[in-house]
Amino acid sequence: MKLFKLQTLKSFWTLKPPNRTFHCHPRLLASDVYSQYEPVRQGKQEIPKYFNFASDVLDKWSEIEKAGKRPSNPAFWWINGEGEEVKWSFEELGFLSRKVANALTKVCGLQKGDRIVVILPRVPEWWLVTVACMRAGIVLLPGISQLSAKDILYRLQASKATCIITDNTLTSAVDSVASECQFLKTKLIVSKGSREGWLNFTDLYRNQSADHSCVKTRIQDSMIIFFTSGTTGSPKMAEHSQGSLGFRPLLSERYWLDLTPSDVIWSTADTGWIVASLASVFDPWVFGSCIFVHKLPRVESAAVLNTLCRFPIDTVVSAPTLFRMLVQNDLSSYKFMNLKRCVSGGEPLNPEVMEQWKSKTGLDIHEVYGQTEMGIICSVFKGMKVKPGSMGKAAPLYDVQIVDKNANVLPPGQQGEIAVRSRPIKPLGFFSGYVDNPKKTAETERGDFYVTGDRGIMDEDGYFQFIGRDDDIIISSGYRIGPFEVENALIEHAAVAETAVVSSPDPLRGEVVKAFVVLSPTFSSSDLESLTCDLQEHVKKTTAPYKYPRKVEFVRELPKTVTGKIKRNELRKKEWGRI
CATH class of the missing domain: 3.40.50.12780 (ANL, N-terminal domain)
Structure with missing residues (x-):
């Protein structure tokens, strides 16, 4: 890397901070x-x-x-x-x-x-x-x-x-x-x-x-x-x-x-x-x-583990996918220089992964929960009891509750929508709104609450547990993927007459994109394996590569309502083994 000499600094890029006396704790x-x-x-x-x-x-x-x-x-x-x-x-x-x-x-x-x-x-x-x-x-x-x-x-x-x-x-x-x-x-x-x-x-x-x-x-x-x-x-x-x-x-x-x-x-x-x-x-x-x-x-286990061993990192923050990758390794030969706190967010973390990480490293994984619109909403604070499967308690500044469809606060133990009180005073930390889209901004409000679109449960101790999305967002390796973009890409392919995209369970990524595809009557090829690869490559080129369907299932028809709307919820429940 080229260095540019300056009068006031040692170099333009690699700059060693001067030795300074540390006067207080x-x-x-x-x-x-x-x-x-x-x-x-x-x-x-x-x-x-x-x-x-x-x-x-x-x-x-x-x-x-x-x-x-x-x-x-x-x-x-x-x-x-x-x-x-x-x-x-x-x-x-x-x-x-x-x-x-x-x-x-x-x-x-x-x-x-x-x-x-x-x-x-x-x-x-x-x-x-x-x-x-x-x-x-x-x-x-x-x-x-x-x-x-x-x-x-x-x-x-x-x-x-x-x-x-x-x-x-x-x-x-x-x-x-x-x-x-x-x-x-x-x-x-x-x-x-x-x-x-x-x-x-x-x-x-x-x-x-x-x-x-x-x-x-x-x-x-x-x-x-x-x-x-x-x-x-x-x-x-x-x-x-x-x-x-x-x-x-x-x-x-x-x-x-x-x-x-x-x-x-x-x-x-x-x-x-x-x-x-x-x-x-x-x-x-x-x-x-x-x-x-x-x-x-590329996020790879060896690179991450070696970095944690070589550098004095006190806190690491990552998506659950990383911790799922790391626990698959023999960690006995890795000695972390300074690591004291591990934070996971972006999607729920499997309790068994938390237990394996704890047994192999002696460190807890503290979960956090948040959204683009709100930042951190819940977290497991330092010193808090870690409850596997829980994403902690409400973050300061936020009054987080579980509400029903009428914005009534539900008691502990009842499932509902995770919401943050936004009235009479909107807490600092809220987004200003969706740019040029007041309708969508207004749809996030229900009664006195901002509703997250996520379902959850709060226990008697104030800990929250994530249940799932109310909408069709797919959260894979911490990436939030809307099915609409993937479906649009697939429907452009000559072989596809109709398609529906939902989440599917995956042991490493938590969930992945799965596409149910109805073939066009004019499509004659019987090599479905080759077609699957072709569809995946088409999505990668048309949208961002991380959005492509890692699973593709060809079906004769898609479940629909009487008005013709695809029942993604039914497909998702079937995929997750709920019906």
């Missing part, structure tokens, strides 16, 4: 940023009108570093598994992100409120862009690296984004649809080379000044928009504000992450999902902790 250090909001947490002061995470949190930690009151832990630590390594202090993160903010505003012409689509894998540039957007008031729209050209087209058109940043794996896909995106003005590539029609990201900001004044943002100003997985239509745009993502952890105590400036946290989440923002940006940096990142092109 690490637990107390968080109060340097965190304690100033104690009056707000106690209700003695109102939530501030203006807030910006970059200036009010990250820059404050930079000042603490310069004063020698933070341990010599990097704020950001990245590896790629091939010998390359990046370390930034908060001071260095600020320096570089200001240069990027200047590049986006002065060269690309982006202004406060403009939207930028960022589709990057786990590379340092994603964090630089994220922080730079905060500084400039630019609204970030992250996307996962497996998006297809069709996915990208929809996101650019729906968001009216004026800029896109990606790497060389997706530039061709972007170019194939760019002419249909009237608002798109600038394309930035994160690459060592160049491409016609694209600006090189590193070249663009490398020579920019680091003198940048953070814009003044209201706490309700838009900051990040995430795309959800739809059940019967295109993905919705869930908008989060400076307050719902950036200020929320300042009010939420140490609920699902109990961190200090000396701690190192590693989340394996894809950069396109909200958990990456929660576990790899906002919540750890509120406490001045070190965010560890492994590029991990």
Whole structure:
């Protein structure tokens, strides 16, 4: 990796933080940023009108570093598994992100409120862009690296984004649809080379000044928009504000992450999902902790285990699929350097996996439950009793209940819909709404509650258990997949007359996509095995690769209502052995 010499820093990328004297207990250090909001947490002061995470949190930690009151832990630590390594202090993160903010505003012409689509894998540039957007008031729209050209087209058109940043794996896909995106003005590539029609990201900001004044943002100003997985239509745009993502952890105590400036946290989440923002940006940096990142092109057991052994990682956050993979290994030869806390979220974790992990490592797995619209809703706090099969208790700020179809609160032990009280006062942490879709936003409200679409049960101790989705969303390896997109892709194939997509149980991924297919009368081939592979490849090319049906069953007809609507629920129940 090329290094650029600077007068004020040792290098442009691999920056060793200076040796500093650690003057107080690490637990107390968080109060340097965190304690100033104690009056707000106690209700003695109102939530501030203006807030910006970059200036009010990250820059404050930079000042603490310069004063020698933070341990010599990097704020950001990245590896790629091939010998390359990046370390930034908060001071260095600020320096570089200001240069990027200047590049986006002065060269690309982006202004406060403009939207930028960022589709990057786990590379340092994603964090630089994220922080730079905060500084400039630019609204970030992250996307996962497996998006297809069709996915990208929809996101650019729906968001009216004026800029896109990606790497060389997706530039061709972007170019194939760019002419249909009237608002798109600038394309930035994160690459060592160049491409016609694209600006090189590193070249663009490398020579920019680091003198940048953070814009003044209201706490309700838009900051990040995430795309959800739809059940019967295109993905919705869930908008989060400076307050719902950036200020929320300042009010939420140490609920699902109990961190200090000396701690190192590693989340394996894809950069396109909200958990990456929660576990790899906002919540750890509120406490001045070190965010560890492994590029991990593919999540493999050996790479994960070796990383946990080689690096001083205190907390790991991942989807249940990872833990299911890890317990299949002989863990007796692996000695984790620092690991103390394991957090699982995105889908339910099998109790037997929790028990195996505990017996092999001596560590509990703490489950969390959340949504794109709400962040973390429930969690098993540090020190709480772990109940296998339970996702813990309500997170601070949220009044979580089980309600019926009329929004009546149900008693413990009764199954209903998981809901969060949103009236008379909407708690900080809620999304602002679905962009340009007030109808869908209104549909999330029932009585005094926001309804999640998930069914569950609360026990007498206040622990919640996830039962399943009320809709048809498929949650596979932590990825939320709407069946509508998969069905649309399949129906484009000449062999398919009709199709229905549902979830199917899988021992590793929890559940996978299964397609029931009615063949077209004009289709004559009898080689169904070859056709299955052909259909799977077609879906991979038409949608994101992770959405393809891992199981395909050919049927004569699909169950339908009298009005002709496919009974996905009936197929799903049959698939899960419930009828």
